[in-house]
Amino acid sequence: MIKVGVAGYGTIGKRVAEALLKSDDMQLIGVSKTTPDYSAYLAKSKGVKVYAHSKADLTNFEKAGFKVEGTIEDLLSQVDLIVDTSPGKKGVENKPLYEEAGVKMIFQGGEKANIAEVSFNAQANFDQAWGKKIVRVVSCNTTGLSRVLHTIHSNIGVKQAKVVLIRRTCDPKESKGLVNGIQPEMKMPSHHGPDLNTVIPDIKIESLAVVVPTTLMHLHTLLVEFKKETSREQLIDIIKNTRRIILVNGDHGLTSTNRVIELARDIGRLRYDLPEVVMWEDTISVKDGWGYLVYAVHQEAIVQPENIDAIRSMNKLMPKEESIKKTDETLGIVNGYLYK
Amino acid sequence: MIKVGVAGYGTIGKRVAEALLKSDDMQLIGVSKTTPDYSAYLAKSKGVKVYAHSKADLTNFEKAGFKVEGTIEDLLSQVDLIVDTSPGKKGVENKPLYEEAGVKMIFQGGEKANIAEVSFNAQANFDQAWGKKIVRVVSCNTTGLSRVLHTIHSNIGVKQAKVVLIRRTCDPKESKGLVNGIQPEMKMPSHHGPDLNTVIPDIKIESLAVVVPTTLMHLHTLLVEFKKETSREQLIDIIKNTRRIILVNGDHGLTSTNRVIELARDIGRLRYDLPEVVMWEDTISVKDGWGYLVYAVHQEAIVQPENIDAIRSMNKLMPKEESIKKTDETLGIVNGYLYK
């Protein structure tokens, strides 16, 4: 039973914490938080132990009359591994604390690749994290891209890939986004291509990214030149049989990310989470040796299973396929069609 | 066991259908739909029988290879009561069909008040629908307003009320809204004040309404002149003990409708539904004989319980308080604080 702590209890932290509660080979010792907001109360009501993220934060909790279990140092002293889910660039500030405690650590994709020994995506390179001490689970966009390109690359072969990422401006709960406009990333290629290469080094890829005023999901338009002749049917068949990718159809009314989220609400997903890549079957096409794919990435949920698999690989708990299967069963993650 | 059909399976229809499935004194016979979209497949997978809304719609289902149970006439022949959840102004077109079938009928707030014998809100006028044949459940905004004003009026007395309704432009799944702007209703007072009076006739009220570019919830700013002296504490106490109203606190980070929805997601509400009025405790204030209240109305969910109570009243199944309590328990509806 691996003892795990979660630093941060925001969008990613709360999801990882809940996945830990559901996983029978891991034990959630507690979470650290900076502020005594409503989610601290919810955590406590679920039996999750809350620690102040720092001495300074402790004061906030005391002022609010919220009883914590101690500070992050107290949490670290009880765990084998800490999953850092702090906002981007904050993980690197926390790292010395984790090193001092001598625990294994997982960082998220908001940190630079060099924070860890390996950048991780379960399907693409599970084995590279085997027994490692410091692992970085790549960002939501890179995770989605990794899943799709990994399956195409290993089944067909990718000569080159070009992707345009259309990014959501902020998460639904936030209030700091682009309101009316489109904001292209000025650096070309964007960091997403190189980031994909930290996980799958041998794919030639160029990426462009723009930010748009929506909070629900990212959307990728992916153009892939294949290494060998492939039909649309073959491509769909591969996608359909790849874990953590689901197919939806525009002619069933699922024509936009907001409708995909409506589907997730209708089927009773907790928080309408879609840890799967959601690909429009209608848009999949093959022409002159290139494949065209359009899919959505639920930025809030997609890395939840990856963190669980990373813990298993780092602690040599079980091999890749077994871990992925177990995670998917635990979290209700599927592939192929959601209905029909 | 009252046999019920639901005409329409959109935002309201699917929620009413699910509430019927959960209610042990009612039986859902089936739903009618116009198009074979994904929700038709989901309905079938839940064991809900799907009927084509018309002969013309039947062709759509046939073309799509979706097997329906018949047309709405077939549905009507098996039910005691039909809940019409068609888009606004469509219910009145369906009415002759229902009359011919000799069934009781419930319409929604998108229809004019004169379509029914009584306009209904469970807490405000349950008894007026007792044994009636045609009832109109008032709109989401009027339902929210009715709950709040009814409890204040019956506990303190309302001398006059003024409300500014800040309306969401369309539902999350839709794509036909105001994108960047504010659109005031040109008619003053807006129809909401008079609509409230169809449920609670003896409150003097003026309403103004504007539409804003959001999809999540409506928000009301309500100004009430009391008939007798009241303190902030008394007002909060009344609100806290009123069914179907919950209190949230800005100082717990719940400072906007998008954060309230995040809370609903976090506590595991199906589709993040909040059939309760959500009032900010921080904003409740009393000054010079006036009370000021700010609350949010989840337009997708708020009328779900009202439809169930209307069915009970129309069929004399049980008295008001008993019905409301039963509905709340069935649907997990609460009041007061959600945590703490």
Added chain:
Amino acid sequence: MIKVGVAGYGTIGKRVAEALLKSDDMQLIGVSKTTPDYSAYLAKSKGVKVYAHSKADLTNFEKAGFKVEGTIEDLLSQVDLIVDTSPGKKGVENKPLYEEAGVKMIFQGGEKANIAEVSFNAQANFDQAWGKKIVRVVSCNTTGLSRVLHTIHSNIGVKQAKVVLIRRTCDPKESKGLVNGIQPEMKMPSHHGPDLNTVIPDIKIESLAVVVPTTLMHLHTLLVEFKKETSREQLIDIIKNTRRIILVNGDHGLTSTNRVIELARDIGRLRYDLPEVVMWEDTISVKDGWGYLVYAVHQEAIVQPENIDAIRSMNKLMPKEESIKKTDETLGIVNGYLYK
């Protein structure tokens, strides 16, 4: 000829600078800026002298190869008066610099009232700034509210006023706003009521405010109890004849703030600026001694003329009516109908 500098060259700064260029009794000596962005180039191309806002900022300009005229100290040494248009709460940091230079100063509404000797609105209290050294031009929302309430109060008499302010989340050029939600101000009453009283102390007013995801204009719904009987026609007549308020009509298709902006674009307003309050004639109504008014406030432009009038009053250049008339003619500001 009053020599004026403008600290800051953002939304307000650039508009005040241009108004100064057009005013024949004032001379724009220069503007200070923190960054060498495109607007620095545009300023230079119009012959406006650019100064670095601080020594540290100077480095930015040097790095970018943009030649400035010096720092703000150099600017201050040449002027009689500085108009501070820094972002909210920054003006108070700049104040010691201005005091040291011994210049008159104008701050904007983002600063607290106690930064200045008087809070200013041209129509409401021009004379109170007469000969003063430090004046604060109130915020866009308070300016709009002041204009409307001042004319009603002085023509009819206001017994009490209640206003709900529906605020734009950020300016069009910004990228840090609320994207999908409504965010009520938790403090009740909001600061806008008391702020109105810094300009017109004898109006009893309560205000509530919410933020919505739009960038174009604020919108106020104003409820006024009159001191004496008034008809809708009298109210419209007063409004129509008040400077800096224009009337538009929903039945001409001008049904929302985005359509009002379209009108401003069509009539060739520079930057589609509407320094006037824009009131919907359709919505003006009078009932039971209360008046109901709905109007939009163009947050980017409305304080432009107020700054010019403040300069005149502080320097005793000319009396109120003369100054307002001159400003309006200089800037093309009108009242009544824009066409017909």
Added chain:
Amino acid sequence: MIKVGVAGYGTIGKRVAEALLKSDDMQLIGVSKTTPDYSAYLAKSKGVKVYAHSKADLTNFEKAGFKVEGTIEDLLSQVDLIVDTSPGKKGVENKPLYEEAGVKMIFQGGEKANIAEVSFNAQANFDQAWGKKIVRVVSCNTTGLSRVLHTIHSNIGVKQAKVVLIRRTCDPKESKGLVNGIQPEMKMPSHHGPDLNTVIPDIKIESLAVVVPTTLMHLHTLLVEFKKETSREQLIDIIKNTRRIILVNGDHGLTSTNRVIELARDIGRLRYDLPEVVMWEDTISVKDGWGYLVYAVHQEAIVQPENIDAIRSMNKLMPKEESIKKTDETLGIVNGYLYK
């Protein structure tokens, strides 16, 4: 002097009408409108004669007390050429009317290509419209794409192009858009690639399109494989010297479409119109034989000059380069940098 009428006075119609007023070789006889909204009053106040678009519309104008000059038949009887700017798919309904009147006609890109003898873009195929009777000015997106690809193709040679179009959901004045979501076009390739080929047939192109919740501008991410080796500098040099394309820089703060519009406002463009393609110089890059370009298309303004040039070509008024130059001078259209 070519006598021209404009059918429709919306987004495109009003801009074409104003361009006609400024062009000394054309005479605007009048415009047709369906409703007596504010723009009818503005037209009249500018001396533009307004005709009812149909007999039925005539009644609307009469009811509103707005005096029109007659119906569209009266307008057609006085003109040599009609520019149809009706909403998409309406032009084809109007065509018989124009044929009966025996006038030349221009349609917009909302109509199918086969409505006209030639699909037109001034820079790409001016000469093909020479003396023609029926011409279709391609849509805003195809116009932008044509300008960019035409100059690259004629200067370097395009082996293949791939473009992802990120489309605004509706125009600023409209209220019927996508509010929170991303909506990919389900058909792949989208119609934009084939539409580009109606103007430049010999470019191999695939296009994908998505709709996003913004009203200001479209944005294209264009990937071009060159026929011969080209450097970034050469590519920038070509772009810089192409008419109707301007370059902006992210490091000057122009990092998004909303900031580009702010620039257009600041430089005093009427209605902040940018008939030019606006390309980010920062994003232009060349790698492994491919060029990457990101540019914005102002959907409201970009076809204004194209309509004028089409009139000249159809009436053999002057040769291509002369016409484009004259149009640009008349309308203030530039290329290269806007400042520096």
